[in-house]
Amino acid sequence: MVEFRIDRSSGLPAYLQLVRQVREALRLGWLGPGDRLPTVRDVVASSGVNANTVLKAYRELEMSGLVEARQGSGTFVKAGLGTTDPEVMAVLRARLADWVRGARAAGLEDEDIDALVRSVVAAGENEGEGVGVG
Structure with missing residues (x-):
C-alpha cells in the first residue's frame, strides 16, 4: 500500500x-x-x-x-503505468540509490540532486547509451 x-x-x-x-x-x-x-x-x-x-x-x-x-x-x-520489467526497475533503482548516496557524500543537497537529474533527463544526454542493467 x-x-x-x-x-x-x-x-x-x-x-x-x-x-x-x-x-x-x-x-x-x-x-x-x-x-x-x-x-x-x-x-x-x-x-x-x-x-x-x-x-x-x-x-x-x-x-x-x-x-x-x-x-x-x-x-x-484500474490500469498500470510503465512497461519496464520490475526486475530491471529494481536494479536501476538500486544503482540510482548508490549514485544519490555518492552525491550526498560529495555535499550535494536534495535540491542540487533534483536539479542535476532534471537537467540530464531534459537534455536526453547519452540517450540509449549505457542503459544496460548487467
Whole structure:
C-alpha cells in the first residue's frame, strides 16, 4: 500500500503531490491493477491534508483512467503505468540509490540532486547509451 507524504514547502498543491505519488507507485510496480488505494480517512489521518484534497486527487486519477471508485468498497487501481520489467526497475533503482548516496557524500543537497537529474533527463544526454542493467 502507498504511504503518502506531503511536502508543504514544495510549492506543488497537495492534491497534485498525491496524484504524482500514485503515478510513481504505478510506474515502479508498487501498485498494480486491482490494488486498493488508502481510504480518504486514512490519507487524512496519515498526511494531515483535508479530505476534499484527497477526493480531488482521487477524482483526477479516476478521470485519467487509472483508478475507479467503487461505492462502499473504496478506490481501486484500474490500469498500470510503465512497461519496464520490475526486475530491471529494481536494479536501476538500486544503482540510482548508490549514485544519490555518492552525491550526498560529495555535499550535494536534495535540491542540487533534483536539479542535476532534471537537467540530464531534459537534455536526453547519452540517450540509449549505457542503459544496460548487467
